[in-house]
Amino acid sequence: MERSVQPDLPGVAPPERRPKRSRAPYGLATPALLWLLVLFVIPMLAMASLSLQTGNSLEGFRQTFRFANFADALSQNGEFLIRSIRNAAVVTCIALLLAYPVAYWIAFYGGRFKSVFLFLLLLPFFISFVIRTVAWSFILSDNGIIFGTLKSLGVLPESYRVLGTTFAVVAGITYNLLPFTILPLYVSLEQIDPRLIEASKDLYASRTKAFLKVVLPLSMPGVFAAVLLTSIPAIGDYVNAAVLGGPGTAMIGNVIQSEFLRDRNYPEAAALAFVLMAIMLVGAIIYARVLGTERITEG
């Protein structure tokens, strides 16, 4: 870990090695970059091209540069898009609130068992997330181990249900994304020197004040990474809505998936996927700007 930092330090070695420009790096980099070019960059362009075509799956699609595809896709699916953004926002907030205390405690009080705790946190993720989501649908089902028991005890009315509601979808996405929230938080909290907290206490800060004025600001890079790593997959998710949701809980991912794989309305699906990508990029840039200026004004 420590060693990986070395090359960034101003040392003697890098300037000395720089002159030897050889053809070796091209040989090393070309195969992988070619693979990424053909199967990542070109497909993105293919999707852009497809989003402007017209036609149907029987007669084929032709390139007509019909930008109205985007307007159509948006006007027909605004409801799903808004639901996705709202769900992702709720998921990100809940995941941050749930994960922060855990990351905080492990980073400052984990002692030599830090890696054991991290291992325990990541353990569930050795099972495919589809199967974990299925397990939740199982746990939350109307007569399952939780609600079935509560109903037979008379605690809950017979008509009470969670499966099929937005609550179940949000809970499922949160569960699936929690490791992406907790790891960046842990990494940034772990780097905070505990002596800084000691110092703030020596300067008569209360425990709360020490947390608010020292720990929280220093962990902001982790919060920033956690928000991005949680919200981006949350917006595009469709597995949770498909397995745990019901009528009226479909998200934009469900629309893209069914347009593409079931209805074969490729242009609309491609346009929606593009809009989704654009929303996330713009959101991430605005978010980075806002957080960036905040830090400048504070510092």
Added chain:
Amino acid sequence: MSAVATEPRQALAPEPEPPARRPKRRWTRAILPTYVGAFILYLSFPIFVIILFSFNQTRGGFGTSPRVKTTWIGFTTDWYKRLFELPDLTAALRHSLTIGVLSALAATALGTLLGLALARHRFRGRAGADFVIFLSISSPEIVLGAALASFFVALGFSRGLFTLFLAHTMFSIAFVTVTVRARAAGLDPALEAAAMDLGAGPITAFFKVTLPLLFPGILAGFLLAFALSMDDFVISQFTQGPFTMFPTWVFGATRVGIPPHVFAFATIIFLTGATVAMVLALGQRRKT
């Protein structure tokens, strides 16, 4: 940096003596540890349920294959004995393992070379390569899936084993590259130079010195790529066509009910993965 920072911290460690400073052990101090314990239980709760219900009877079945019941009926080890009973499920798992190994091998080979190039050399197009790697990691899966499917549709490629291999290798390359690059950045290039001073050719020096030192990074990259491929659902669904993988088969089965064999397989996969991770972690610890 951090190596420098930890030294004085350790030297100061005995000085503050926390127990002496705070003699009153308030009950509020138990809140956080309790919460962390509850949180870990919450995260692993579905795993307990999967393992438990892989030993549950299903009762009935009416000629069709059995489906998992949501209530406890009785203990049985039947599903482990009849593990390979459903040919479709077994085939899906075989497909996942095949694609997992093949795409992880390809991604490891490609990603290791790219990681080496990025860690060791400055070359034209380096910033572009960095950007493509960053984009491919941060793009949402559904966008990657839709893009790949658009591409295969435009080419008139029929989707199946081959397109899955191409897609899984693609999304794993960036992760292997990042892993190997971190390891290569920590290696002292003087070691390779020393080998060459001692008469080794560049190729011998690479295979005898650099490669063995890089190996932990390469292995980590391979295992990561394999795990990503096995776990992948979204990109598989968009690129598989009529071919099914383990997660996509399970997803398809949710509409009619999950056969208990799925939980038995999941339990076995979980125990294998957890054991491998534990062995690797302990091995790593012993070395340092």
